[in-house]
Amino acid sequence: MGKTKERRLLKPDWQENHVYLVQFPRIKMIPSPSPYCLKLETWLRIADIPYSNISNEFKHYSPKGQVPFIELNGRVFSDSNDIIDYLKKEAKNPDQRLSPQDNAHAEAIHALIENSIHWIYMYSRNRDAKWFFGPTGFGPHARGLKGTLMKIFGKMQMSKKIKAKVMANGIGKNTPAEVMQFAKDQLRALSVLLGDKDYFFGDIPTTVDATAFGHLAQLVYTPQFDPEGKKYMEQCTPNLVSFVERIKGRFWPDWHNATENLSLDSNWRR
Ligand SMILES: N[C@@H](CCC(=O)N[C@@H](CS)C(=O)NCC(=O)O)C(=O)O
Incomplete structure (x- = not known):
């Protein structure tokens, strides 16, 4: 656990x-282009734990x-998964009713999502x-000289980090056609696991x-390398869409305020 000195x-x-x-801070396409931030904030809402957002101001x-x-x-606690595990023990656990077998399935689904689909x-x-620092990305937060510098250097730094990550993972060594095939296989598998249920374990949402x-949501609301991916989701895995x-309708009634007004207000039930 990331407790600091x-x-x-x-x-x-x-x-x-x-x-x-x-x-x-928020962007216009989606409340967060970070899957881990969006996951944790959504989890806090599912678990019904009161929270306030603070911008990291980059x-x-x-x-x-x-x-x-x-x-x-x-x-201070770091890492979305460790934070969720801690809060499940110390605050509220939306997974309480899951059986040991459900928990094993949840672990496998989690790995498919965070280690592959990601x-x-x-x-x-x-x-x-480029879109990260464009008008529907972090652009509106980058004003004045500091903003201009952030647009130039932030973009360079972010591109460098993303490149290092995708090359280290190995996905970056594949052709777009190969990646599209992985995407289809993985999304199809996730779609079968969800089936016709509302949530992965039935009617009540859990951590997974x-x-x-x-x-x-990153696949649906942020730019993808090939429009075929979104078309595939709509036609072949519509249950994922x-x-x-x-989840957006139930736990993000304030989606418009978060994205259009870039609001970090956490009183989402209002
Ligand atoms: N395993 C971590 C991953 C968090 C993560 O990768 N965060 C990214 C944003 S999506 C980040 O902070 N990147 C900044 C950097 O690597 O410099 C978690 O679940 O919280």
């Missing part, structure tokens, strides 16, 4: 048992050098990261639904 809190006047979620990162992270009761849109982002939403819309 001594580190200045972004919220020094914290309220007890309240989660302060530090993440990238300069505040966890002790592991990443977002999201949280501040809770004066301590790389499909990372491959796209390696081919085109937040994970699936955080990643699938409906799933994204279902």
